[in-house]
Structure formats: C-alpha cells, structure tokens
Amino acid sequence: xxxxxxxxxxxxxxAIIAVETxxxxxSVICVGxxxxxxxxxxxFLRAPDIAITQIVVEVLGLIILIRATIARDLTFITGDREFxxxxxxxxxxxxxxxxGVEVFKTLPDFGTPVFAKVDGSPSQTYVEKGLAQTGAAxxxxxxxxxxxxxxxxxxxxxxxxxxxxATVILRAKSRKLVEEPDK
Amino acid sequence: MEQxxxxxxxxxxxxxxxxxxxxxxxxxxxRKGMTVIVKTIASWVKVxxxxxxxxxxxxxxxTPGGGFAGGVILASSYVLLMLAFGREFAEKNxxxxxxxxxxxxxxxxxxxxxILGLAFGGSFFLNFLYQKYLPGExxxxxxxxxxxxxxIAIGLKVGASLFLITLTLSISCxxxxxxxx
Numbered sequence: 001x002x003x004x005x006x007x008x009x010x011x012x013x014x015a016i017i018a019v020e021t022x023x024x025x026x027s028v029i030c031v032g033x034x035x036x037x038x039x040x041x042x043x044f045l046r047a048p049d050i051a052i053t054q055i056v057v058e059v060l061g062l063i064i065l066i067r068a069t070i071a072r073d074l075t076f077i078t079g080d081r082e083f084x085x086x087x088x089x090x091x092x093x094x095x096x097x098x099x100g101v102e103v104f105k106t107l108p109d110f111g112t113p114v115f116a117k118v119d120g121s122p123s124q125t126y127v128e129k130g131l132a133q134t135g136a137a138x139x140x141x142x143x144x145x146x147x148x149x150x151x152x153x154x155x156x157x158x159x160x161x162x163x164x165x166a167t168v169i170l171r172a173k174s175r176k177l178v179e180e181p182d183k
Numbered sequence: 184m185e186q187x188x189x190x191x192x193x194x195x196x197x198x199x200x201x202x203x204x205x206x207x208x209x210x211x212x213x214r215k216g217m218t219v220i221v222k223t224i225a226s227w228v229k230v231x232x233x234x235x236x237x238x239x240x241x242x243x244x245x246t247p248g249g250g251f252a253g254g255v256i257l258a259s260s261y262v263l264l265m266l267a268f269g270r271e272f273a274e275k276n277x278x279x280x281x282x283x284x285x286x287x288x289x290x291x292x293x294x295x296x297x298i299l300g301l302a303f304g305g306s307f308f309l310n311f312l313y314q315k316y317l318p319g320e321x322x323x324x325x326x327x328x329x330x331x332x333x334x335i336a337i338g339l340k341v342g343a344s345l346f347l348i349t350l351t352l353s354i355s356c357x358x359x360x361x362x363x364x
Contacts, residue, residue, distance in 0.1 A: 048247035049247045049248065049249060049252070051247075052239070052247055052248050052252040053249075053251055053252040053255070056252055056255040056256055056259060057255055059259065060255055060258065060259050060262065060345060060349070063259075063262060063266070063349070064348075064349055064352060067352070067353060068352065131321055134310055134313060134327055134328070134330065135310075135313045135318065135319060135321055135326045135327040135328060135330075136244040136245075136326070136327035136330050137244065137245045137321060137322050137326075137327075138243065138244050138245055138246060138247065138249070140247070140249070141243050141244045141249050141327075141330055141334070142244070142327070142330065144249070145244075145249075145250075145329075145330045145333045145334065145337075146308070146310055146329075146330060149297065149307075149308035149333075150307075150308065152293075152333070152337070153293065153294070153297060153308075156290060156293055156337065156340060159340070159341065159344060160286070160290050160340070160344070163286065163344040163347060163348055166348055166351065166352075167283075167347060167348070167351050170351045170352065
C-alpha cells in the first residue's frame with residue numbers, strides 16, 4: 001500500500017511541475033513522468049492489460065509532443081499571471097475538492113467492486129463464467145470484445161473520426177502552403 | 184505586397200521549423216534522420232518491435248495485451264523508422280494512401296465481424312464462431328471464436344491510424360514536395 005502513496009506523491013509533484021514550469025520541453029517530460037507513474041500504478045494493481053496500453057500510448061504521445069515542442073521557435077512561456085484569475089481558480093478547485101471528499105465517503109473500499117455485495121452482479125458473472133461463455137482465457141479481452149462489444153465499436157468509431165478530422169485539417173493547411181507561392 | 188510578405192513569412196517559418204525538427208542532425212553529414220549509431224540500432228530493433236506487436240495482437244485473447252496495445256506497438260515500430268531515417272524513408276515503407284486504406288480495412292473488418300454475428304447467429308456481436316462452428320480448446324491459439332479476429336481488426340486499425348497521425352503531424356510541406364492527396 002505504501003508504494004501507491006509514493007507513486008501518487010511522485011505523480012502529483014510531476015503534475016505541479018508540468019503546470020508551473022516555463023519551459024515547454026520540461027513540461028512535456030513531466031507529462032511523460034505522470035504517464036509512467038500511472039502505468040506503474042496499474043501494474044501494481046494487477047491490471048497488466050491497461051498497464052501495457054498506457055505505457056505504449058504514453059511513449060507514442062510523448063514522441064509526438066516532443067517533436068511538436070522542438071519544432072516551435074519559442075519554447076519558453078513568458079508573461080505574468082493575473083491575480084484575479086489565480087484567486088478564482090483556487091476557490092473553484094477548493095470547492096471541487098470539498099465536493100470530492102463528500103463523494104469519496106460514499107464509495108466502497110479500495111479494491112472492492114461496486115457490485116460486490118449483489119448476487120449475480122456483472123463483475124462476478126464475468127469472472128466466473130467468462131471462460132465457459134466466450135472461450136477466451138484473458139477475461140479483459142473477453143469483456144471488451146464480447147460482452148461489451150458495442151463499447152469497443154464506439155471507441156473504434158471515435159478513433160476513426162478523430163483521425164479523419166486531424167488528417168483533413170492538417171491537409172488543408174498544407175495545401176494552402178503549397179498553393180500560395182504560385183499566385 | 185502584403186501577400187508576398189506573408190508568403191515569405193510562411194516559408195521562413197516552415198524552413199526554421201524543419202531545420203529545428205531534425206534532432207541530432209550534423210550539417211556536414213547525411214541530412215536525413217539521426218546519427219549512424221541510432222540508424223544501426225533502429226535497423227536491428229525495428230523487426231523485434233514489429234514481431235512483438237504481432238505477438239501481442241495474436242495472443243490478445245490469452246495473455247495481457249490485445250488489439251489496441253499491439254496496434255500501438257506496430258505503429259511505434261514505424262515511428263521509430265521515421266525518427267531514425269527520416270520521414271521519406273518511412274513513407275517509402277508504408278505510404279500514406281496505404282496506411283489510410285489499412286485503417287479503413289481494420290474498421291470494416293471489425294464491423295464485418297459484428298455483422299456476421301447478426302447474419303449467422305441472429306444478434307449483433309454474437310460470438311457465433313465459438314458457439315456454433317469453431318469452439319476450439321481453451322488456452323489455445325485457435326479458441327474464443329471471433330475475439331482473435333476482432334483483435335486483429337482493432338490492431339490493424341489502431342496501428343495504421345496512429346502511424347497516419349504521426350506522419351501527418353510531421354509533414355512540413357515545402358514547395359511541391361507535399362504529396363499527401
């Protein structure tokens with residue numbers, strides 16, 4: 001249990017540095033550190049599927065972010081913060097924190113499923129009958145591709161649409177750059 | 184006048200960003216990609232990363248991993264090629280039209296698997312292969328019906344689309360070099 005607190009402290013410090021530093025590259029590296037901490041935490045919580053996905057997506061995202069950061073001419077942020085904006089943010093974050101404390105009191109204990117007390121709850125059914133009903137030894141795979149196939153279809157649609165939008169937007173910009181010198 | 188100035192601004196910006204993007208480039212030696220050490224290591228490691236991605240995708244129903252993680256690993260092997268040897272080399276290996284076709288093929292395959300469940304079993308996303316035609320043995324590669332097929336489809340889709348997005352983000356169009364249609 002101690003390892004979780006150490007990782008949590010590490011991630012919180014990295015998050016604060018990522019927000020507060022004026023160097024964009026340091027900020028991106030701190031975001032990467034948060035991702036590594038999340039991945040380690042998933043691993044210690046015995047969720048290797050999510051840990052693998054987290055680490056590979058983090059690495060790829062970090063590569064893209066570092067390339068985008070280095071390509072910029074100005075990697076340092078200048079300018080001061082407004083006093084009023086800081087006060088408003090701190091007050092709002094404090095209110096959200098108070099609401100979060102109230103919500104966390106109603107949650108079940110750490111590590112126990114929400115529906116653990118109900119007979120025939122989905123999580124129990126998946127663990128007990130997953131292999132017999134789907135034939136897949138990896139229960140996570142059985143859930144995301146068999147029991148919850150619609151969710152995965154929705155995720156694939158979201159990914160497809162976002163990639164489509166990104167390529168179309170970036171292509172339009174490139175074309176404009178190409179065509180302009182000819183005029 | 185103003186138009187022309189804007190043009191020159193745009194071009195200059197493109198050139199500077201292009202110059203800064205290439206990490207580790209020494210002006211006197213080869214202009215594309217990184218140093219020879221990185222190139223050598225990358226040419227050894229890329230095959231291993233690709234095979235590891237295929238392994239993660241194919242055994243997604245038995246071991247941790249699955250289509251999404253394996254697809255990202257497949258994409259990252261090509262991203263490694265792109266970082267080490269430059270964008271043109273990676274584009275020669277897997278061109279943009281081919282990547283977008285693979286992306287669409289993966290999405291179509293996943294939808295087809297779902298619709299085949301409707302056609303053969305009577306409900307969308309039904310695991311018809313496992314329940315009717317090919318039960319297979321648990322803990323073997325051929326088991327779990329449509330789940331490996333869906334994993335392959337997702338892996339293809341995720342890998343192609345992430346490679347596509349990295350390539351598109353790294354494109355810096357100069358002159359008529361931009362071939363992305």
